[in-house]
Amino acid sequence: MSNMTPRRRRMVLVGLIVLGVGAATAFALTAFKDNLLYYYPPSDVTAGKAPSDRVFRLGGMVEEGSVKRETGSMEVRFIVTDFHQDVTVSYRGVLPDLFREGQGVITRGRLGADGVFMAQEVLAKHDENYMPPEVAETLRKQHRQKAPAATPST
Amino acid sequence: MSAELGHFALILAFCLALPQAFFGLVGAATRRPHWMALTTRAVAGQFVFTAFAFACLAYCFYRNDFSVLYVAQNSNSELPTFYRFAAVWGAHEGSLLLWLLVQSIWTVAVVAFSRNMPNTMTSRVLGVLGLITSGFALFILTTSNPFERLWPAAPDGRDLNPLLQDPALAIHPPMLYTGYVGMSVPFAFAVAAMLEGKLDSLWARWVRPWTTVAWMFLTVGIALGSWWAYYELGWGGWWFWDPVENASFMPWLIGTALIHSLAVTEKRGLFKSWTLLLAITAFSLSLLGTFLVRSGVLESVHAFTSDPARGRFILIFLCVCIGGALGLYAWRAPLFRSNAGFKVVSRESFLLMNNVLLVAATGLILLGTLYPMILDYLGLGRISVGPPYFSIVFLVPMLPMAFLMALGMHAAWKHAKFERTKVLLGVLLLAAIVLGIGIPTAMYGWHSILSSVGIIVALWVGASALIEPIERWRKSHSLPASVIGMSVAHFGLALFILGATTVESYKEEKDLSLGPGQSTEVSGFTFTLNSFRNVAGPNYQAVESEVAISRNGRPIATLYPQKRTYRVQRNPMTESGIDVTWGRDLFVAMGEPLGNGSWSLRLQYKPMVRFIWLGALVIAIGGFIAVCDRRYRQRVAAEASSPAEAGTSTA
Secondary structure, eight states: OOOOOHHHHHHHHHHHHHHHHHHHHHHHHHHHHHHEEEEEOHHHHHTTOSOSSSOEEEEEEEOTTOOEEOTTOSEEEEEEEOSSOEEEEEEESOOOTTOOTTSEEEEEEEEOTTSOEEEEEEEOOSSTTOOOHHHHHHHHHHHHHSOGGGOOOO | OHHHHHHHHHHHHHHHHHHHHHHHHHHHHTTOHHHHHHHHHHHHHHHHHHHHHHHHHHHHHHTTOTTBHHHHHHOOTTSOHHHHHHGGGSSHHHHHHHHHHHHHHHHHHHHHTOTTSOHHHHHHHHHHHHHHHHHHHHHHHHHOOTTOBOSSOOSSOOOOOGGGOSHHHHHHHHHHHHHHHHTHHHHHHHHHHHHHTOOOHHHHHHHHHHHHHHHHHHHHHHHHHHHHIIIIISTTOSOOOOHHHHHHHHHHHHHHHHHHHHHHHHHHSOSHHHHHHHHHHHHHHHHHHHHHHHSSTTTOTTHHHHSHHHHHHHHHHHHHHHHHHHHHHHHHGGGGOOOOOOOSSSHHHHHHHHHHHHHHHHHHHHHHHHHHHHHHHTTSOOEEEOHHHHHHHHHHHHHHHHHHHHHHTTOOSSSOOOTTTHHHHHHHHHHHHHHHHHHHHHHHOOOOHHHHHHHHHHHHHHHHHHHHHHHHHHTTOOOOHHHHHHHHHHHHHHHHHHHHHHHHHHOEEEEEEEOTTOEEEETTEEEEEEEEEEEEOSSEEEEEEEEEEEETTEEEEEEOOEEEEETTTOOEEEEOEEEEOSSEEEEEEEEEEEETTEEEEEEEEEETTHHHHHHHHHHHHHHHHHHTOTHHHHHHHHHHSOHHHHHHHHO
C-alpha cells in the first residue's frame, strides 16, 4: 500500500468513524433490547399490566409482619406493598443486610402463574434513609390518591 | 472555633483561586511576567488555606466536636480514631473538601515540576486550574459547607456508615479523587495549548507524565473499590456495572485512550486535535461522574427538585467546562493539522484502533448509564439496564483490542513489517491457543468458547509483552523506563484478563442453610459449620460462626465470618470470612438465622479472583515505571544545573 496522504487518511478516518458508529449503534440497540428491565409497582402487577413472560423489577415496601419462612428452610416469602395493592414475593437465597420489614425493597424476577413473584435478586440499599426512587415515587402517588392513614410506620 | 477558622480559610482559598485564574490567564495573554509570577504566589496561598481548612475539619472529627453538623452526622465518640479521620470524607461535604485539597495538591505539583516549560504555558495551565478550583470552592461554600454548626450540639454523633468502616474504603476515595482530579491537569494543558495556538511533541512530553500519574491513581482507586465491594458488600462479586462504578470507569477508559494517543502525538506529531479532544473528554467524564454520584441524580432524577442547588451547580459547572473547552476546540482545532503520513500497518494504526475501540466502549457504557435517567427525566417510564448489556458492549470492542495489542506492541512507527517478531508472535499465539484451551480444561473442565478466547488472549498478550524487554536485555541494548513501563502495564492487563475470565467461568456459589455440626461440599471442598458465638467490637456486636474447610479429610482453613450490628446505626453488616491463595478464594458469608439454630450461609469458590486486583496493581506499577523515564526529567536537569553538569547527566 502506498503512503497515506493526509487527505486520504482523513477519508479513511471518516469512513472508519461512520462504519464504527453505525456498527456500535446497531449493536447497542440489540444489546439494549434484551437487557432492559422494566419496573412495576404492585398495583400494576395486580392489574395485570406486568408481563408474565419476561423478567422485570417489582418494588415497594416490605409489609410489616409479612416475612415468613419455614423453620430451617432457605425459601422466604414476604409481601411487597404500595399501600394500595400487595404482591407476594418468594425468594430462595441470602437476603441483603438492609432487608427489613417496613422498608423499601426492589426485587428482580418473574411473575408465576399463581400470582406469586419469584424473585431472583432482592435489593435493599446501603443506607437506612434510602428509599428506592421508584418506590418513593409510587408511594407519593398513592399518598395523593388515598387518605394519609396509610403512612408507613417506622 | 476550629470550624469557624476552617470556614474562613476556605473562603480565603476561594478568594486566592480567583487571582490564580486571572493572573494566570490574563498575564499569559498580555505577556506580563510580573502577573505570571503572581500566579505562583496565589497557588501557594490557595494551597495553604485549603490544607488548613481540611485540617480544621479533621480536627473537629478528632475532637468529637458534635456541634458541627457534619461531624455529628458522620462520626461517633465510640468510633476508632483511624475511622474518625477517614470519616472526614465519609459523606458529601467532606469528600468535596478532599476533592478541593487534592486539586490544590495537583496545582502545587504542576508549579513544582514545570521548570522546563515556558512561563506562558505554565501560567495558562495554572490559570485554568484556578478556574476549576474556584468553581469547586464556590460549590462547597454555597451548597455544601462542611463547617455548618449544629445548635444545640448533639450529645453524640450518628456514627459513620458501617459500610465505610473498613481500611480499603478509607483510602479508596483519596485514591479515586487523586485520579479524577488529576485528569484536570491534562485538561488544563489542552486548554492552554489551544489558547497558545501551539501544540508540538514537546507539549505532549509535558502532558504525558501528568496523564499517566492521574490514570495510575484512578486505576488503584477503582481496584480498591472493587476489592472492597468483593469482601464487604458484594457477596463475592467484583464488578456490578452500577452507575457509580461506571462513573469512575469511563474516565479511566478515556484516560487510557489519551495515554496512547499522547504517545503518537509525542513521537510522530500526529493525532493532535484528537489528543486535545480526549483530554477534554477525560476530565468532562470525571466531572460527569461527580455530578452523577454527588448530586443525587443517581438515586432519582427528581432529587433535582429535592435539593436543586447542588445538582444545578454541578450541571452548570459541567456545561461551562465542557462547553468552553469544546468551543475553544472548534475555534482552534484547525491550527493543529498534522501532515505526516503512515501506512495502514503501522504502530500509528494500531494505536488508532486502540483509541477507536476504547472510545466506542466508553460511548456504549455512557449510553447504558444515562439512558434510564434521561427516560425517567422525560417521564417515559422507569427502566434499568441490566449488567449483561454492559458486559456485552464492553467485551465486544475489548476482545479485539486485546488481540491487536499483542501485535501493536511490536509494530514499528510509520510502516510495520514485523520482520523480527513475525515468527515469534506466531509461535506464541499457537502456544497460547494450546495452553489456553488445554490447561483450564484439564484443571476445571471445558467451559465455553468465549472463556477460552479470554484465556488465550491473556496468555498471548502476557507473553508478547515480555518479548521486547527480554530481547533488549539479552542483547544488552538500552532498556528505557518507558519500555519497561509499557510492558509491565500490558502484562498486568494480561493478568487481569486471566483472572476475570477464570473467575467468571469457573466460580461456584451455593446459598444454603446449615446448623452446628452440619457440612456441605462446594467444588470439592467440605465446609463444616462448627459453632456460633457472640463477639463484642468497639462500636458493634456480632454473631461469629466458625467454619472449618477441608479437602479429602485434610484440613485447609478455619474461617470466622461475622454478622455485625453497629450500636448507633443499628444496621446489620456482613463480614465475610475468606481463605486466600493465589489459585482460589474460599468465601463464607453469613445470611440470617433461620430458626432451630441454623443460619443461611453463602459459600463460594472463586478461582484466580486475586489476579483481577493483582493485574490492576501491576498495570498501575507499569504506569509508575513509565513516568520515571529519563526523558521527562532531562530538560529539568539541563536547566537546573550548570551546562557542564547537564552534560554528564544526559550522557
